[in-house]
Amino acid sequence: MSTPQTEANKDGAATGLALATGSGLVAIGDIGRFKPIKPGKIHLKCRRCKNTRSNMARADFDPVNAVVMVMNYCPRCDRGGEFESVEYYDAAGREITED
Numbered sequence: 001m002s003t004p005q006t007e008a009n010k011d012g013a014a015t016g017l018a019l020a021t022g023s024g025l026v027a028i029g030d031i032g033r034f035k036p037i038k039p040g041k042i043h044l045k046c047r048r049c050k051n052t053r054s055n056m057a058r059a060d061f062d063p064v065n066a067v068v069m070v071m072n073y074c075p076r077c078d079r080g081g082e083f084e085s086v087e088y089y090d091a092a093g094r095e096i097t098e099d
């Protein structure tokens with residue numbers, strides 16, 4: 001009677017795979033937790049303020065297997081004048097490099 005039933009199991013060890021968590025968020029590598037990705041969307045993370053946003057509109061030039069886009073700053077913490085570098089990561093949190 002003292003065992004509350006929750007959907008939350010212990011957080012799995014980081015396996016590098018996307019893990020569904022009890023909160024409904026999905027861990028993507030070490031990058032962070034996001035809502036489940038929707039078709040045609042991409043998650044954003046800001047390297048500077050750690051702000052994350054799930055399921056934002058993709059751009060045409062985003063790699064097709066990219067699930068997370070990490071920016072060096074976002075509009076929220078933009079101080080202006082800096083080059084915006086962007087890195088893409090797949091669902092396993094691996095960086096996508098194009099060559």
Ligand SMILES: [Zn+2]
Binds near residue numbers: 046047048049074
């Ligand atoms: Zn930011």
